[in-house]
Amino acid sequence: MDYPLIVDVFFVLLAILAVVSGWRVFATDSMVRASFFLLVSFIAVGVIMILLAAEYLGVAMFFMMAVEMMVMAIFMVMFMMNPAGLNPMMMVHQHKFSIAAGAVSFLVLAAVALLAEFPDNPLSADIDPVRSLGNELLGDSMLIFESAGIVLLTTMIGVVVLSSHNGRYGAAEEGSMPPGLVPGGDPAGMPEEEDEGGGHHHCH
Amino acid sequence: MAVSWLQRLAARASVPVFPVRGMHGEEVLYRLALTPGVELVDSPRHASILLVAGGVPPDQYGALRRVHDQLPAPFATLWYRSQPLDELASATRIDDPDVLSGALKAMHHELMCGKRGSSPRLLPDEPPNPWEGLGDDGHGGEGMMGGVPYGRPMAMNMHDDIRDGLTLDSLTVTLGPFLPMLPPGLSVEVTLQGDLIQTWTTRDPPYPIALESVFFQALQGPVPIAELERAMARYHLKHLYFALRLAGLEALALTALRLAFESHSNPKRVATLRRRLVRSGFFGLTTTGQGRLDEETARRVGGVAARAAGLEEDWRSEDEGYRQLGFRPLTQRQGDTGARWRQTLAEVEQSLQLAAQAEQDATHTRHSDGVETPRGTWHRQWPEDQSTLLDDLLPGLEWDEALSTLASLDLVPLSPWSLEEASGAPVAQAIAEERRA
């Protein structure tokens, strides 16, 4: 392979940046900082991917992770006590277990990287990765792609059901009821007995 | 010290002024808004001159000191018809509105060129709570949420949310009396969860606002309707200026203000203003059906708010002179923010039309036992401060909605002095003293 030395230099620098900012995620007190350190880590990985000629995946990584970490920051701040880390605190728990798990996974991955036999299948340099990706999506992987669509739709519906407080007919905890078929009538499409049990919206 | 080219350049900038709106100080601010080379800013951090316009009651000197200290150096203070604080006895005081803008520019120039030192800090350099070296880690905090890290406690949950019931933290702050988005003098304690207002408690009512003397004369005897109606239109246009500026429509706000300062504005120009407002999307994007008043509250507020809610409450329809001109009160139905602005614009137009008509026939009012002021009917009792109704109206609204609702409601009490009298400096101070007593 022929590539300039500077690619190696940048690879090492970015790798260090990714690891250090990844470590800072667990060492900082502020949830916002933690989220965005993770973002920095992902961006470093994304640049490494671009260096590895995966231009689309690398740039897509910035894109996805920027949005995702933003949302994560919002939720972390919402639900964690002391979200800004005004008082120092310990961000890690179960030390022994996590150290062991970390060491084991590092060993396994390192072993794979060093020992596995990767296929040596060089492609000609003029192949456009984005184009191949597109053809793949419209070829063999079409079923996977469309099932992903269904899965994500399920996700969206799940999200709405679980998190939305507003319902179609009013706020969730008030027991939302569909409006009547005639103005002021009984809720439409509701079984009779449930209607009486609920006892809502009888404005005769 | 030699003045660097950078400082000389800075001296040529338009003067960023943070106005502290005291009692009867608005008039001069309207004039400044139309003055080239002076920029009225919303945050003291963006200003180089603190302009105290009008009297400030002594019980609000503490707040005034706090605002004063929040300007970054170099800055200076200028007191317009207002008594400088004791610590700032040497500060410039000006009572003549005509020389004010010149003084502001000169002051900025001197500040930039180093000819004038920055105003001294008034409050001691102490944190709100002592924290250095205290607590678990020497920064004042204790445990997870306790203590006063860096001088303040952390926000803790006070109550469940009023919308979705999540128990997250709520913030309680005192706003005002010099917050530029609130009416002058209004001070409130607000609890927020996210950007939603949970509770709103009025602490200090807004400062009374002075009407033009023609309204006072109308209670003594017949006055020309033309004069009365033009004064009414002027009042409403100034109110509109504030709201449009808040909504980010600076150009139209200034148009409204210019109309207010013209002695004989044409009702057609108000119609143009209304068309431009509708086209800009003001009614669709900024006022979205919030801030609805029920009938009883609307009646209590009176004036535009009542008529925007469909109540035909207007003293003018009692008066023979007005009946002669064919006056009929206009109303809207919805009673929300948008309806109040539509009503205001319609009334301004109507007032100018009435004025033009009345001028031809030289019509005068007949009854002098009451008068319709821009704030509502002044008959037996005058319109009083209604700011406490905000405590029920604003909770549940998002910050932007709450502020645009507040801007559309005119709740201020009326001053016992007319605009012309109140401009006498001792009077402004006297009102301040009197209110304290």
Add this chain to the structure above:
Amino acid sequence: MELLTLFFIVLIAAGLGLLIQWLPMRHQPMPTYPQRAPFLGGGLPETHAWNRYHTRYYPMTILLIAFEMEMMFMYPWAVVFVEQGMKAVMEMGMFLAILSVGIVYGWREGVFKWQ
């Protein structure tokens, strides 16, 4: 090479941004505590502003993540669209139809309103 250029551009822009801030600020003293207090028009806060902030649009954000995940498939698709013709139209049409169901459902349930 392109990446290197981009790297220098980022470096210079960010450096410029920091330098403009740092150069005049080197000798400035720390502002006093009253100056550092939050601006509330003379009022005071009881606490720090940082809190468990109630983000009112949270369902929208999760919906976005699901949607955005899908959108990333569309960039490679766009590149081969003309080449593949009708097949690409059909596939993406189906995909987007599935997604729009999610949006329409979310809208009907008031997800885009402040909770």
Add this chain to the structure above:
Amino acid sequence: MIFNELILPVLLVTVVLVVGAYLVAVIDEVIAGALGRPSGAGAWMAPLAQGAWLLNQQANATEAPDWRAWRLAPALYLALAAIGLAVVPFSPTLIATDLVTSVVLWGSVEALATVVIFLHGWSANTLLALIGAYRYVALGLSYILISMFVLIGVALPAESLQFSQVVASQEELWNVIRQPLGLPLFLIVGLGMTFWGPLNLADSRDLAGGTASAVSGPPRLVWNLARAAMLVAFSGAAASAFLGGWLGPWLPGPVWMLLKMLAVLAVLLLIGRLMPRVQPERCVTLMWVVFLPLSFVDLIWAGVEALW
């Protein structure tokens, strides 16, 4: 070689960004004056004088800010603007960085801008800035999908994710005519990215300046500069995606490009002065319920147009 590939691009981006940001301030001043604001020092002088004043003003602090994030945010916003402009082609050969996926990179600049603007408001640790920051996130997360659809729309006829190819594909007909919905929708994205005019949810008047309410002096200068620079970068992207970039008769390509950028800037600044601020809740609903379906339509239109 070093000059052509390194020094020239860096110079190009820096100069266009700084001069462009200055022009943004000047044009805005002129528009404000034309719409009736009393003008003082003269449009050419006013931005410089304001900048000089900010350099002379003391930088404010708050009680317990997130120092590093607070000072970094304006600089990073400027850096993002620089990245955005770097992928914009000024002629077939004059492109600072001609990445194969520059359209996607532009999208990620939009996403990262949301992060940086949020950080600017969050770090101050004051109420008004915090509200501004969160409000902006609601907007930032809403316009991003619209931008994706619209940009994918211009990538269809180009069969590429490269801005230079996108421009080249407009040889016959500019995208602004070929995909009539595209440019208006993209302008909304531009207003959102720079929280300008009707979409100024971050630094609005009702928050006394929002995320910028607690900053003064040099950091505020950088923040304003970065905001204007981002508008310049956006105008570059809009000009190359919809107005045919360097294409045009008689004049050399880069000149056409600059003229088109100025035109986009003028339109954006005019909208900024003519429309009121949209309420945050209304804004999110509008984005998802009106503009997102419209961008669907735009994409379908673009697809149909590209095949025929």
